[in-house]
Amino acid sequence: MTTTRTLGRSGIEVSAIGMGCWAIGGPLWGDDGQPxxxxxxxxxxSIRTVHRALDLGVTLFDTASNYGAGHSERILGRALAGxxxxxxxxxxxxxxxxxxxxxxxxxxxSPAFAVRSLEDSLRRLGTDHVDLYQxxxxxxxxxAALDLVGTLEDLVDQGKIRAYGWSTDNPDSAEAFAAAGxxxxxxQHDESVLSDNAAVLAVCDRHDLASLNRxxxxxxxxTGSTRAVGADDVRGRAPEWLQWFTDGRPTPxxxxxxxxxxxxxxxDGRTLAQGALGWLLARSxxxxxxxGLRTVAQADENLATLTLGPLPPEAYAEVERLLTxxxxxxxx
Numbered sequence: 001m002t003t004t005r006t007l008g009r010s011g012i013e014v015s016a017i018g019m020g021c022w023a024i025g026g027p028l029w030g031d032d033g034q035p036x037x038x039x040x041x042x043x044x045x046s047i048r049t050v051h052r053a054l055d056l057g058v059t060l061f062d063t064a065s066n067y068g069a070g071h072s073e074r075i076l077g078r079a080l081a082g083x084x085x086x087x088x089x090x091x092x093x094x095x096x097x098x099x100x101x102x103x104x105x106x107x108x109x110s111p112a113f114a115v116r117s118l119e120d121s122l123r124r125l126g127t128d129h130v131d132l133y134q135x136x137x138x139x140x141x142x143x144a145a146l147d148l149v150g151t152l153e154d155l156v157d158q159g160k161i162r163a164y165g166w167s168t169d170n171p172d173s174a175e176a177f178a179a180a181g182x183x184x185x186x187x188q189h190d191e192s193v194l195s196d197n198a199a200v201l202a203v204c205d206r207h208d209l210a211s212l213n214r215x216x217x218x219x220x221x222x223t224g225s226t227r228a229v230g231a232d233d234v235r236g237r238a239p240e241w242l243q244w245f246t247d248g249r250p251t252p253x254x255x256x257x258x259x260x261x262x263x264x265x266x267x268d269g270r271t272l273a274q275g276a277l278g279w280l281l282a283r284s285x286x287x288x289x290x291x292g293l294r295t296v297a298q299a300d301e302n303l304a305t306l307t308l309g310p311l312p313p314e315a316y317a318e319v320e321r322l323l324t325x326x327x328x329x330x331x332x
Contacts, residue, residue, distance in 0.1 A: 003057055003306045005288050007088070008209040010163035010185035012131060014088050016281060017306055018060030019053045019299075020214065020292035024075050025068025027232050028097060030104045037068055037102075039233040041294055043075055050079035052296045054086055056303040062188075062212065062290045063125075064092035064136055065117050069099040073124035084127055090186075090212070091125070092136035092167060093117035107137050109144050111151035118160060133161040134188055135177075138168050142176040149181045156183045167214070171199035178207035188212035191287065192222060193265070193279045193319060194244075194257060198328050204286045213280055216289035217302075218244045221254060222276040224262070257323070264318040265311070274305045279319060282310035 005016045023038040024046035030036060050061070061080070063072045073091060080087050093114050096105040118133060133152065135145055145166060152164045163185035166177050174187045184207070189200045191213035204211045217223055219235055221244040228248045229235045235245040244254050258272070265275025273291075280289045291302045311319070320327065 008185035014060040015058045018062055018290040019058050020290040021063035021072045021076055022067045023292040023294040025072030027102050028069055035232050035234050036104050039230050046075050047079040048296050049293050049299050052299040057306055060088045062090040065121050066095035066097040069097035069102050070124050077126035088131045090132035091121050091130050092134040094136040109140055114151055129160050131162045133164045135166040142173045145177050146180050171203050174200055174203045186210040186212050190215045192216050192218045193276050194218050211286045213287055213289040216291050221250050224272045261319050261322050264315050267315045277305040278311035282316045
């Protein structure tokens with residue numbers, strides 16, 4: 001069974017499932033009290049989780065400069081000390097934050113900030129290079145993103161990054177960026193069994209890019225948990241883009257859709273989360289889901305999917321039948 005995939009045209013080999021490191025960053029707050037983190041974390045458990053992921057075959061670790069205002073990068077750097085050569089590190093830039101007060105301060109898409117943010121990330125991660133450097137402003141107009149390509153190419157030439165990408169759900173933006181950037185290797189986008197972005201996947205096919213799947217478990221909805229989350233968790237006061245939770249609990253209509261496909265996703269003995277990740281592996285040979293992990297138990301469950309592999313064809317077909325109304329109409 002293939003447990004690795006290629007990071008697009010970079011040729012970098014990564015595990016077929018990566019570890020998302022947003023949750024291990026801990027709290028982050030907006031000026032209006034909006035939480036942008038996943039609540040309090042145990043740093044020692046976070047480090048044990050990274051080590052467990054490595055032991056289970058994970059090589060791709062996805063973080064960002066603003067996860068916990070830099071705390072995620074610091075913890076990942078500590079966890080990878082002495083094991084850096086075993087990891088492919090992806091981080092992101094474009095969001096400004098202050099680690100001393102755990103505050104989000106807006107965005108900066110300037111080339112100068114991209115360079116400065118990388119230096120800060122390298123310092124926190126304790127490394128001399130990042131394998132994948134990603135623009136982290138989803139709705140940035142494409143012309144502003146294209147203004148970054150020359151700077152990103154320079155960083156590749158300097159050996160500070162190996163490849164770059166954009167975290168965006170907009171297929172037109174992804175298309176323009178991929179066409180302009182010789183070392184663009186990946187598009188990170190929302191992708192789960194409940195939210196299929198066929199248009200971005202088509203861009204990845206056209207330009208030989210990896211599809212990094214954020215939200216592969218719909219922010220925890222596809223784990224089947226009904227536990228209410230705290231006020232310091234982004235799901236507790238869900239921003240407009242976060243449709244899966246309302247007031248800290250699963251949004252009823254989406255919880256009902258999960259129940260609708262539960263049997264198909266678990267038909268071969270998988271857990272619900274393993275079925276959802278298996279659906280992504282079956283969706284395309286380019287997909288690399290990056291579920292967020294912050295405990296060893298989560299790592300054990302989710303990363304068992306590397307052994308279980310893609311969802312069987314008959315189960316995949318049944319899921320698609322049940323969710324036909326959620327799938328985009330085919331292009332004419």
